[in-house]
Amino acid sequence: MxxxxxxxxxxxxxxxxxxxxxxxxxxxxxxxxxxxxxxxxxxxxxxxxxxxxxxxxxxxxxxxxxxxxxxxxxxxxxxxxxxxxxxxxxxxxxxxxxxxxxxxxxxxxxxxxxxxxxxxxRRWDSDFMTVKQVVDQNLLGDIVEAEFHFDRYNPLLSPKIHKETANAGAGVLKDLGPHIIDQALYLFGYPEAVHGDVRITRENSLVDDWFDISLYYPDKRVRLKAGFFVREAIPAYIVHGKKGTFLKQRGDIQEDVLKTGAKPNRTDWGTEAAEKEGLLHTEINGEVVRKNIPTLQGNYYAxxxxxxxxxxxxxxxxxTAEDGIKTMKVIDAAYASSEQKKIIQL
The missing domain is CATH 3.40.50.720 (NAD(P)-binding Rossmann-like Domain)
Known part of the structure; x- marks a missing residue:
């Protein structure tokens, strides 16, 4: 090789x-x-x-x-x-x-x-991979709406100076935002328009630390949110279709395990705890089912x-770079929408 x-x-x-x-x-x-x-x-x-x-x-x-x-x-x-x-x-x-x-x-x-x-x-996070599998298998029917969150409870400013200094690359919309924006575009495609609300919520913060973005599609709406004052998080992924709903909390373990100094492997790497399985409530072959869905194995190695x-x-x-361009266009539109207080067409 x-x-x-x-x-x-x-x-x-x-x-x-x-x-x-x-x-x-x-x-x-x-x-x-x-x-x-x-x-x-x-x-x-x-x-x-x-x-x-x-x-x-x-x-x-x-x-x-x-x-x-x-x-x-x-x-x-x-x-x-x-x-x-x-x-x-x-x-x-x-x-x-x-x-x-x-x-x-x-x-x-x-x-x-x-x-x-x-x-x-984050395309290879165990939680998102499981959400994508549920959508791809059409277990919910036609998707009507979805909501992705990347929430935390951390009112303190980051010790990393570049993250808290006002500059063109700082702020949560360019930090956590690209994760869930890319996931949404990967799953649902490029939207027709964007509405964004971007704010500063932490004391003495110089950069945005909260956002609420809506992506407009002809047949659905996708909402993306992140903030630092969410002590009790709701499911990170909420997807509603015409047949049912899937709820999944954020559960991928790869980052936390890597931070301990552990090395990745090709066998059991990225395996979530069973108690974090997502909840599927839908109709399959005319029968209403409500059950947990096993979480796929995450793997950044891919x-x-x-x-x-x-x-x-x-x-x-x-x-691809084209994927990256689309994510940046959504971010640019979200800032413009927040400043102008209107929906931005893409």
Whole structure:
């Protein structure tokens, strides 16, 4: 199997938790190192890799794939430099700060024949995968409405300065928003219009920390919400169809397990506790049923499988730049809608 030499643009929580463990596990990748600005940590965990002193040094090395896992406001600049240097790129969410930036990166990648992938790992969360299975199997009939939440109870400001400083990449709409926006578009397609309400609710916050977005489709409405003052969460996924309802709480364990330092595997990885199974209440073959649905196994490894196949076998990226552009267009529209207090047509 061809090894794709891969470098990270930072080795903080994102590099340590979401990228390096999977690059190490996957037979198709070779982790060459990471750009490290102050703390030099990667060689403690991976002694045989490099710690690059600058982006220029990293891009000059013999690598094929660059993981852009730096703060959102830097994604456009760093991804552009990587593409212009002839490297494939895997870019964290939010893809960029605007749809226009995303479109420019896509154009560069197409022109140079490079693969540009958006890191939307939440498509492979166990909870969302189970919701998608229920919808795809038409267990609810025609979907009328859906509501996705990414709620937390955390009134304190983040210690990560870039997350709380007013800049083009900060705010919950560009932090948690891309997760559930991408999931909604992946499941239901691109909407006709967007209504957004974006607010600041925490004391002394300089960035948005609450949003309520409605996606308008000809036959359904999809509501997306996130906030930091939800002490008792409702189901994260609520889907109503003409035959029934499916409710699923957020339950994917992968992030929490990775944060303990545990390494992913290919067997029981991403298996939720049985008590978090979703509730299906619907009609099947003329009979009303109300039962729990076993949760599918989550696995971020599948995203890296897709990235490998895109580069090594010239297949379509698992999350395309076009997907990322659509998510950014929804985010741009949500901000415009909130400011103008009107529905924005897409």
């Amino acid at each position: 061809k090894k794709i030499k891969t470098a990270l643009l930072s080795y903080g929580m994102s590099g340590q938790v979401f990228h390096a463990p999977f690059l190490e596990l996957h037979d198709g990748f070779e982790l060459t190192g990471s750009w490290e600005r102050s703390k030099k940590l990667i060689q403690t965990d991976y002694p045989n890799v490099k710690s690059y002193a600058s982006l220029e040094e990293l891009l000059a090395d013999d690598i094929e794939l660059v993981v852009v896992n730096t703060p959102v406001e830097t994604h456009y600049e760093y991804a552009k430099k990587a593409l212009l240097a002839g490297k494939h790129a895997l870019v964290e969410k939010a893809f960029t700060t605007t749809a226009a930036e995303a479109e420019e990166l896509n154009a560069i990648a197409k022109e140079k024949g490079l693969k540009l992938t958006v890191y939307q790992n 995203l890296f499988d897709g990235v490998y196949e895109a580069i090594a076998e010239n297949k379509t990226e698992p999350v």
